[in-house]
Amino acid sequence: MPIQADEVLDCKGLSCPMPILKMAKAMKKMDSGKVLELLSTDPGSKNDVPPWCEKTGNEFLGVEEERGVSKIYIRKA
Numbered sequence: 001m002p003i004q005a006d007e008v009l010d011c012k013g014l015s016c017p018m019p020i021l022k023m024a025k026a027m028k029k030m031d032s033g034k035v036l037e038l039l040s041t042d043p044g045s046k047n048d049v050p051p052w053c054e055k056t057g058n059e060f061l062g063v064e065e066e067r068g069v070s071k072i073y074i075r076k077a
Contacts, residue, residue, distance in 0.1 A: 003037070
């Protein structure tokens with residue numbers, strides 16, 4: 001069953017560190033328990049998000065790959 005995101009952040013075409021910076025900013029505005037779907041074409045994003053979640057206490061839910069786009073899911077703590 002696909003993960004249901006409350007918000008989608010499109011960072012396609014942006015390179016590191018922009019997707020993570022934009023994701024962090026978006027997460028600050030979200031309510032606890034909400035899920036963000038980060039869309040990124042930067043291959044580093046899927047490696048950067050899990051440690052960021054660990055450091056910030058947010059929950060990394062997983063990654064789906066679709067036609068060169070990583071869909072990264074994070075639940076706000």
